[in-house]
Amino acid sequence: MADRAVADRPVSFKRDLSEWRILLVAWRLLVLQGADPVVGAGMAEHSTYRAHPWRRVEHTLGSGRRLFYQDAESLRREVARLERAHKRIRGTTSDGRSYDARDAATRAWVLLTLFECVVEMRRRGGDPYDAGQLEEAYAEFKEAVAAFGLPEGELPATAKDLPAYFARYAREKLEFTDAARYLMGDLLREAPRPRRLWFLGDAGWRVVRLLVARVIHDLTVADLPPAVRERFGLAATRRGALLSFVLHRGAGALVRLLPDRLRYRSAEEERPPRRYRPHRDTRGPRLDRFFREVLDQTGDGWITVHDLRAMAHNVCWQLELDEAGEARVHGAFEGWWEQLRAVMDADGDGKVSREEFVAATLAGCDRDEAYLEQGLLPALRAVFTAADTDGSGFLEFDEYRAVFGGPRVHPAELSHGFRQLDADGDGRITREEFLDGFTEFFTARAGSTSGTQLLGRA
Template sequence: MAASAASSASAPRPGVSFRRDLSEWRIVLVAWRLLVLQASHPVVAAGMEEHSTYRGHPWRRIEHTLGSGRRLFQADQEQLWREVKRLDRAHRRIRGTTEDGRTYDAHDPATRAWVLLTLFESVAAMRELSGDPYSADELEELYREFAEIAAVFGLPAGELPATAAELPGYLRRTTAERLEFTGTARHLLYDMLHEAPCPRRLRFLGPAGWRALRWAVAKVVTELTVADLPAVYRERFGLVRTRRGALLSRVLHGVGRMALTRLPDRLRYRAPGVRPPSRPRRMPRQDTRPPRLDRFFREVLDQTGDGWLTARDLQAMAHNVCWRLELTEDGEARVYAAFEAWWEQLRAGMDADGDGRISREEYVTATLAGCDRDPEYLEGGLLPALRAVFAAADTDGDGLLDFAEYRVLFDGRRVHPAELSHGFRQLDTDGDGVITAPEFLRGFVDYFTARAPSASGTQLLGHA
């Protein structure tokens, strides 16, 4: 990451932007390197092994990592806060004990700092490996921009290096004291691409064609990643940078630089509309949540159709889920308990006159106020109920919902089949034909909290 002495003396080039450079297509050349570095932290590795489906869905894992990075560092302030909240929710339950007795927690500040800093380090490495490193002044400018965004995570003081100049020392210390060549990192580096399923867009190749391409890609990615990993990392874990790997790295990064830097911005960047910090995107003029919540009340919550929300409606929802899925007694008990807890949250916060029923207006107003006031508001009732519903609807226990399973949850005379199909496609963010639990929950969080209509979950019941 250190720039040469000549580069250090030069003035910053105009328009330097961490957000913009993170979105350049060249970042894919260091994407696998980024994953290996992150997975070498024992807490990250433990979380991936115990709580991630990356082995069965590697492309989803990569897209989620890059997508999260885009939402953190390339979006407006609203999307940044939503992404931080989403990560907090997703990581809250990523904790436990490994087989060798070590505890891990995804909210560990040092782990979160490492994951964030690897994104910054990867952008700097992308430029350095292409023969066009940042000057020292540019690196500090980029790091200030990065640190301003990373501050939203509320890490303890001193967890992140104060300046870019301190990053090489941080990398050496963390590699020596914290990182391990974990089984997850080893699998990413040497095995995963040899086992990876065919991406949806390449199914035209057929099984034989995909096996041949997969073998070639795996060889190239492994050679490139080993060659590009930091020297301190390779020395620590005995990885050898071969001459072939070094040549491959020079060619790919050099060609990538020459080709992409000559393209117009709309082709050069994955997110060409990203603006620098000095020109933040404007907030939407109108809050689109009220009509969505009104519709949710009418088409999902008000099961009796009398215009009021009562305990009977929540019980009817639980009954419908259990009836259609023919759950075991224990499974039914979990669904009913989750819906009862949801009703208690609604009753306590919305039934002001204590008559045991909530109007549509009361529901919409109180839900908007709760979400604005407390980022964890939905955890008080809705999200636990949805987790129980997802587990119940996942009839084959594979952790995924296909469309047939999804339809059971929302099918009915008041929701048109076309709307169901549209909602399913909105939640299936990676387009693989199934919905994971995080996608399912994230969609509902978007539906209840996103002010703009662009978030995927805002259309889970179709167009408003």
């Protein structure tokens, strides 16, 4: 009876997207998207996926929930927020090609890979859409993404046209970009330990991530569309094919036995980890970790303007600012970069290395009055003003939580961060308390729960 009830349930792309087994095709999705040259270029220069992969995944999943699981107003706000973010993701690659995240063909590809991965998840799990169900799911998908205003004809008219679209796009557009290679290879072997796996310790995580990296690599290669594997020069192994069959069929059989409350991911944010483990650090090794985990947001080994832009983006993302508010925050962080470069870029190459950062910090250059007044402090004031939504001149706890909260932030950690900034303990954070606390944090003199959560925790 239960199987019949499931079989009789109307098709819903949104519901299928929320199944937990979508995680089996999540890495495949990232590789397909990163193989688009525009996406790959944007990831290389603007994304924090190397340094903070789990945070990027959270932002991606959060955006997906707003696009497909929420009401029309939430969808409108999310599309507007993506528009504001994407207009800043543009530039020129090292080989002279220009790129712009607002390119219509690229947007269509990114959206369609999401639909295609759901279709593939069901097919490999042993419960594929039939022809009618596929068209129903595609119609639901197209209705949701209509808010992006893609040009007429950019999306295939029907679901039956998708295989030809994917094969053509793979042949004509896709490249084995640096981003795709990194996703397929080194990222998982280098990824920092997720905070939920604290019990493994650093040594345990190093062992586990090697196994996980191998499994995901073999699974992803086996699951990629044949045209994409051919384009990349990859070959699925028997081991990978067997792994794919066992995992997908096993997950497909399991989820069909589960009640909906266990089968589907809630549209609500994930609950924070149950155990709170305060972050402790020392002055010595802290500088290296601060450079790597906070300032080098893009994970390329340097501090550049793109790292400061990534920080500004994270602030704006948390607060869902309007266009004018985002412009003020980004402008302040651009000014901070210019001052940081002037103070720390000893060799004048337009970027700051770890060695330059450590040397300048130990020499006290980051406490230089001009550096603070013309760079760091205006950026911090912009964050405070954006967070102070009622214009009271104070951050109440709810305003603080809007900036520093999130699915990975334990309530105890959130409260601890608030108390760190609330120096006089009166239950609200003044502008001066905010500036003093974060000046200490960004001059690498003191740890800060708030600082690491907002801009640095992996």
